[in-house]
Amino acid sequence: MKIDRLIGILSILLQKDIVTAPYLAEHFEVSRRTINRDIEDLCKAGIPIVTRQGTGGGISIMENYRIERTLLTTKEMQDILAGLRSLDSINGTNRYGQLMEKLSTGSSDFMSGGQSVLIDLSSWYKDALAPRIELIRSAIDNCLELDFLYYSPSGESTRNIEPYYLIFQWANWYVWGWCKQRKDFRLFKLNRMDRLQQSNTRFVKKPVPLPDLKTKRIFPGGIQVKALFHAECKWRLVEEFGTKCFTEQENGKLLFHADYTHKENLVTWLLTFRDQVELLEPIEIREELRTVLINTLKIYDTHKSS
Numbered sequence: 001m002k003i004d005r006l007i008g009i010l011s012i013l014l015q016k017d018i019v020t021a022p023y024l025a026e027h028f029e030v031s032r033r034t035i036n037r038d039i040e041d042l043c044k045a046g047i048p049i050v051t052r053q054g055t056g057g058g059i060s061i062m063e064n065y066r067i068e069r070t071l072l073t074t075k076e077m078q079d080i081l082a083g084l085r086s087l088d089s090i091n092g093t094n095r096y097g098q099l100m101e102k103l104s105t106g107s108s109d110f111m112s113g114g115q116s117v118l119i120d121l122s123s124w125y126k127d128a129l130a131p132r133i134e135l136i137r138s139a140i141d142n143c144l145e146l147d148f149l150y151y152s153p154s155g156e157s158t159r160n161i162e163p164y165y166l167i168f169q170w171a172n173w174y175v176w177g178w179c180k181q182r183k184d185f186r187l188f189k190l191n192r193m194d195r196l197q198q199s200n201t202r203f204v205k206k207p208v209p210l211p212d213l214k215t216k217r218i219f220p221g222g223i224q225v226k227a228l229f230h231a232e233c234k235w236r237l238v239e240e241f242g243t244k245c246f247t248e249q250e251n252g253k254l255l256f257h258a259d260y261t262h263k264e265n266l267v268t269w270l271l272t273f274r275d276q277v278e279l280l281e282p283i284e285i286r287e288e289l290r291t292v293l294i295n296t297l298k299i300y301d302t303h304k305s306s
Helices: 002-015 021-028 032-044 074-091 095-103 126-142 231-241 263-271 283-305
Strands: 049-052 058-061 144-152 155-169 172-179 184-189 193-202 223-229 246-248 254-260 277-281
Touching: 002 021, 002 032, 002 058, 021 032, 021 058, 032 049, 126 144, 126 155, 126 172, 126 193, 155 184, 223 231, 223 263, 231 246, 231 254, 254 263, 263 283, 277 283
Parallel strands: none
Antiparallel strands: 049 058, 144 155, 144 193, 155 172, 172 184, 223 254, 223 277, 246 254
16 A cells, blocks of 8 residues: 555655665565655655765655654554554454564564564454455445444344444444434444445545443443352453452352343343352342243253153
């Protein structure tokens, strides 16, 4: 991509006294003519680039413009690399890593394997998510509407949206866009999409409010949960809610307190602990859970008798 190349050229010029057009052409695998056009674009952007002909000549940035040899420190560059590698983890490519290798030219200790932060944004649904992410990014870049079938707790529906942002939040991927059906900006979870495709319809970008992703807004809570867990469940409670979510009882059991958001999710979550938990409160959900267990037992009793 041209913007990648322009950033790479600028980084090299900031780190080297002078370079030649043939060097840049070979480094970025393009023609000298393309490099010359890139240099012109950088000049138009306000970067004071000087070219000198003849022996010892080449391309450089005006000396009094260069305050420091690099735009970023090695640690800052390593943090950027960690972030860019995390994007590579989504689709299994090395596109962003290669970009950072180009940006790091001249910094000998940057790519020496000293990175201490590794981020993997892929998931169990990587094979399905990667093409969706690429398609949505393309639609955002080209201002193309998206059509898809969406599954939600209230049912499934066909949606048409103007996409604006791809968001990674709460360990999941979302797209933020203007929904034609709801006449409002909405957040859509990629795992709930089906039959996703770009429309031939282009849209004119609206002033876009950033989504309010505060946990209290998306997950408002309101269900005060009190439950008694077996000691064997401690690691899961710590992992999911932290060490302050329970108090250990004299008999070794764990008295759990939490503010939960969604009743159905709560019932489902409790069932994953099988017989190692007893819900104490709320009473009405305790009764509902009891009914679920009785009906489940009937299913298995029926199969046993048959």
